Amino acid sequence: MSLKNLSIIIPLGPHEDQVSMLLEDLALLEQGSEVDIILVSCGDHSLPPVCEGQLRWITSAQGRAIQQNAGAKVARHDMLWFLHADSRVTQQGLDALEHSVKAAPDALHYFHLKFRQDGPWGMWLNEWGARFRSQILKVPFGDQGFCLSKKNFEQIGGFPEQVPYGEDHLLVWHARQAGIKLRCVGTALLTSARKYRQQGWGLLTLKYQVLWLKQALPEVCKLIRGK
DSSP states (O other): OOGGGOEEEEEEOTTOOOHHHHHHHHTTSOTTOOOEEEEEESSOOOOOSSSTTTEEEEEOOSSHHHHHHHHHHTOOSSEEEEOOTTOBOOHHHHHHHHHHHHHOTTSEEEEEEEEOSSSOTTHHHHHHHHHIIIIISOOOOGGGOOEEEHHHHHHTTSSOSSSSSOHHHHHHHHHHHTTOOEEEEEEEEEEOOHHHHHHOHHHHHHHHHHHHHHHHHHHHHHHHHHO
16 A cells, blocks of 8 residues: 555644644655545635645534544545644654555554644653553554544444544544554654643643543443453
């Protein structure tokens, strides 16, 4: 499998202002490739003036799960890569993803998480926690750049839309319950830490830990019962 045949799905929030930098990164993909970049808007945005030949622009109801599912439905290719608009991609990351997908095309692929230098000092602890959670507990989150086949995505029902939070977290559990292997591509994907600066590092970190553990417990039971 080559990254030439990849559909990249990027949901846009109502006030998203970071996606132009990500699209500039995606210009690293080989020129003339058939890569499919789908921006899924829930409102009015100005079309960024980069990668226009590869871009498609669709709208849907608001909600990250709804928007990502809408992008997956119109994807032209068999491999889906879900990216958050404030992610940053490097050539090393693209090469690592291509190698990982070629080695295990039926897996759910994800990156290590690394925060950009736009948050508070303590983000290195969050990076360590994300590494432990994804590598040891096998629970990566959506800001780690999920990539999986459209067939497997549809098999597990896509992102659950009727939950108040954690649609990415639940997608991983549904994949594991369906026997889909998880595979780390072995390099980092950069993401913004702005919300930790804006909302407070300690409070937001604690909130996320409580929420994901609360959501994980019933899914662990389902996984155990299914074995």
